[in-house]
Amino acid sequence: xxxxxxxxxxxxxCPVAMAAEVxxxxxxxxxxxxxxxxxTRFNDLRRGVPLMSPTLLSKRLKELEKAGVIAxxxxxxxxxxxxxxxxxxxxxxxxxxxxGSWGQRWVESSLSLRNLDPSLLMWDMRRRLDVTPLPLRRCxxxxxxxxxxxxxxSWWLVVDGGSVDLCATNxxxxxxxxxxxxxxxxxxxxxxxxxxxxxxxxxxxxxxxDKDLAHSMQQWLGLxxxxxxxxxxxx
Amino acid sequence: xxxxxxxxxxxxxCPVAMAAEVxxxxxxxxxxxxxxxxxTRFNDLRRGVPLMSPTLLSKRLKELEKAGVIAxxxxxxxxxxxxxxxxxxxxxxxxxxxxGSWGQRWVESSLSLRNLDPSLLMWDMRRRLDVTPLPLRRCxxxxxxxxxxxxxxSWWLVVDGGSVDLCATNxxxxxxxxxxxxxxxxxxxxxxxxxxxxxxxxxxxxxxxDKDLAHSMQQWLGLxxxxxxxxxxxx
DNA sequence: CAGTATCCGATGCGATACTG
DNA sequence: CAGTATCGCATCGGATACTG
Numbered sequence: 001x002x003x004x005x006x007x008x009x010x011x012x013x014c015p016v017a018m019a020a021e022v023x024x025x026x027x028x029x030x031x032x033x034x035x036x037x038x039x040t041r042f043n044d045l046r047r048g049v050p051l052m053s054p055t056l057l058s059k060r061l062k063e064l065e066k067a068g069v070i071a072x073x074x075x076x077x078x079x080x081x082x083x084x085x086x087x088x089x090x091x092x093x094x095x096x097x098x099x100g101s102w103g104q105r106w107v108e109s110s111l112s113l114r115n116l117d118p119s120l121l122m123w124d125m126r127r128r129l130d131v132t133p134l135p136l137r138r139c140x141x142x143x144x145x146x147x148x149x150x151x152x153x154s155w156w157l158v159v160d161g162g163s164v165d166l167c168a169t170n171x172x173x174x175x176x177x178x179x180x181x182x183x184x185x186x187x188x189x190x191x192x193x194x195x196x197x198x199x200x201x202x203x204x205x206x207x208x209x210d211k212d213l214a215h216s217m218q219q220w221l222g223l224x225x226x227x228x229x230x231x232x233x234x235x
Numbered sequence: 236x237x238x239x240x241x242x243x244x245x246x247x248x249c250p251v252a253m254a255a256e257v258x259x260x261x262x263x264x265x266x267x268x269x270x271x272x273x274x275t276r277f278n279d280l281r282r283g284v285p286l287m288s289p290t291l292l293s294k295r296l297k298e299l300e301k302a303g304v305i306a307x308x309x310x311x312x313x314x315x316x317x318x319x320x321x322x323x324x325x326x327x328x329x330x331x332x333x334x335g336s337w338g339q340r341w342v343e344s345s346l347s348l349r350n351l352d353p354s355l356l357m358w359d360m361r362r363r364l365d366v367t368p369l370p371l372r373r374c375x376x377x378x379x380x381x382x383x384x385x386x387x388x389s390w391w392l393v394v395d396g397g398s399v400d401l402c403a404t405n406x407x408x409x410x411x412x413x414x415x416x417x418x419x420x421x422x423x424x425x426x427x428x429x430x431x432x433x434x435x436x437x438x439x440x441x442x443x444x445d446k447d448l449a450h451s452m453q454q455w456l457g458l459x460x461x462x463x464x465x466x467x468x469x470x
Numbered sequence: 471c472a473g474t475a476t477c478c479g480a481t482g483c484g485a486t487a488c489t490g
Numbered sequence: 491c492a493g494t495a496t497c498g499c500a501t502c503g504g505a506t507a508c509t510g
Contacts, residue, residue: 011286012355013347013422015338015461016268016331022342023334024259026483033251042492051246053484058493068341079490080492087467088341095337096251098330099258103250106303106323107257112248120247187248226250232322261503277472288504293473314510315472 022067023095027052031060033096035070035089037127040082047123064089097225104229109193116183118145118152119168121190126157126166128222134159139213140173145183177209179217189218192227257302258330262287266295268331270305270324272362275317282358299324332460339464344428351418353380353387354403356425361392361401363457369394374448375408380418412444414452424453427462 010017023029027049034048045057061083064070069089072081085092103112122143138160145153156167156175165171179186185204188194196218199205207214245252258264262284269283280292296318299305304324307316320327338347357378373395380388391402391410400406414421420439423429431453434440442449 010262010265010284011350011352012265012284013350013352013426014265014268014335014355014359014459015342015347015426015464016335017265017338017350018342018347019334019338020264024261024264026259027245029255029259030245030247030249030252033249049245049247051484053486054493055485055495056483059483077492088337091337091340091467095330095333098333099254100249100251102323102327102330103252103254105326107250107253112250112253115246115248115252117246117248120249124249191248191250224249229250232326286504288506289473290475290505291503294503312472 019095022064022069023092025060025063027056028060028064029096029099031057031064032069032089032092033100035083035085036093036096040084042081042083045083047119050117050119100226101229104191104226105232108233109188109191109231112191113184113187116187118148118155118183121183121187122155122157122166122168124224125190125221126164128224129157129159129164130220130222131159131162131164133216133219134213136161138173139176140171141177141179141213142175143186144178144180145186146180148183175209177207177213177217179205179207181205189221189223190227191224192229193231196221254330257299257304258327260295260298262291263295263299264331264334266292266299267304267324267327268335270318270320271328271331275319277316277318280318282354285352285354335461336464339426339461340467343468344423344426344466347426348419348422351422353383353390353418356418356422357390357392357401359459360425360456361399363459364392364394364399365455365457366394366397366399368451368454369448371396373408374411375406376412376414376448377410378421379413379415380421381415383418410444412442412448412452414440414442416440424456424458425462426459427464428466431456 010021023032030049031045034045039045039048042057046052046054049057061070061072065072068086069092070083071086072083074080075082138158141157141159143155143157152168154170156171158165158167158171158173181199182204185194185199189196189199189205196205200207207217245256258267265284266280269280274280274283277292281287281289284292296305296307300307303321304327305318306321307318309315310317373393376392376394378390378392387403389405391406393400393402393406393408416434417439420429420434424431424434424440431440435442442452
């Protein structure tokens with residue numbers, strides 16, 4: 001009805017309805033999650049929502065811009081933008097967090113763990129990795145998921161001077177720590193439904209290399225934002 | 236992919252994604268808003284989402300049941316149910332509240348006020364009316380929206396012994412207070428973006444009848460759950 | 471009243487290819 | 491790399507009618 005993306009198809013003045021018009025379309029909340037994590041570039045956003053088509057992402061970004069949630073700021077290259085949250089967008093953090101907290105509390109982890117994806121996991125881990133327990137020198141950690149097909153089987157996290165890089169091809173540095181794990185176990189640890197220790201004991205994770213790095217893994221592995229939220233699903 | 240309503244179409248283990256699968260379909264959040272306000276019966280739910288088809292409401296209720304958010308408990312009449320939130324459903328309150336709070340803060344009220352609906356407004360007012368400032372005897376308040384077509388122009392709130400009834404046809408009681416208002420002004424007051432006093436001064440609301448009732452209107456009118464949230468939209 | 475069945479149309483969205 | 495253009499299906503959801 002209204003010009004701005006039909007901000008009235010529910011026909012209700014209730015602010016819940018108005019917010020739902022903006023936020024409750026497919027993929028939108030996940031794009032916002034990525035933006036709230038600090039991602040600003042189109043193809044970086046895509047890494048966070050790999051199953052979303054670029055066409056649809058482009059469309060959603062325009063919608064969010066129209067809704068006043070993000071601003072597309074031009075870069076040096078013409079036609080290329082950085083997508084930044086406006087104040088209204090930044091204020092969506094509690095909304096997205098409430099979704100995640102609820103999901104962590106009430107969706108069975110066995111269901112979540114059906115959606116394994118090494119790229120997503122590594123991309124998340126890169127973002128949340130905590131460098132404080134790590135030595136100041138460059139550290140290279142290699143993750144190997146034996147059951148995954150070759151292209152996504154092996155990953156390298158290169159931590160250097162506080163910055164973290166993720167590589168899907170061998171960067172050639174010496175490896176400080178080898179992590180060999182089932183994808184499911186590593187994801188479970190990341191989500192906070194298991195721990196490094198437990199998975200090592202269950203022989204699902206194997207660490208080879210620097211002892212200190214190995215012992216502090218539960219620390220430097222930052223874990224998901226929602227890892228501390230306890231499941232409330234009755235078993 | 237999974238049997239339970241394809242709880243994996245985003246292909247992500249992230250709890251935000253899992254929650255979005257359950258919650259981010261059309262009308263779902265508004266149905267939940269109604270349930271959280273205490274509504275349990277099919278046709279009462281419909282009053283809260285009048286533009287939603289009964290077929291779709293039925294479908295959504297089944298989905299929510301499958302997701303473990305509500306339970307359909309049989310009533311005395313066979314085939315008739317009460318829809319009650321489970322613990323997981325009750326725990327969605329912060330999610331819905333965060334939507335409403337954000338909407339109230341960031342959606343221009345001029346946009347919300349394009350979606351005027353006297354039935355929705357009165358249905359909401361009935362629910363939130365605060366009986367404590369009212370006398371113990373029966374009180375009948377008549378609302379008149381002159382510009383609205385006849386069927387939805389006149390409404391009666393009958394407050395008696397702590398219970399509030401809403402009638403769209405004259406119940407026949409003596410009227411204690413007549414409220415004559417533009418629908419827009421009454422809605423604006425309800426939403427907290429104006430006040431009874433202001434609208435009276437602007438000659439948009441006119442009160443005739445019991446002086447005490449008239450003076451305490453801003454009190455007994457409960458206002459929307461989000462009325463206290465201040466708009467942050469730059470003017 | 472409390473829903474269900476059926477139909478059908480719009481459009482949301484996915485797939486693919488293409489451009490600067 | 492950073493998106494846009496086009497196509498076409500599938501499904502979502504709206505309208506209407508119907509049942510116990």
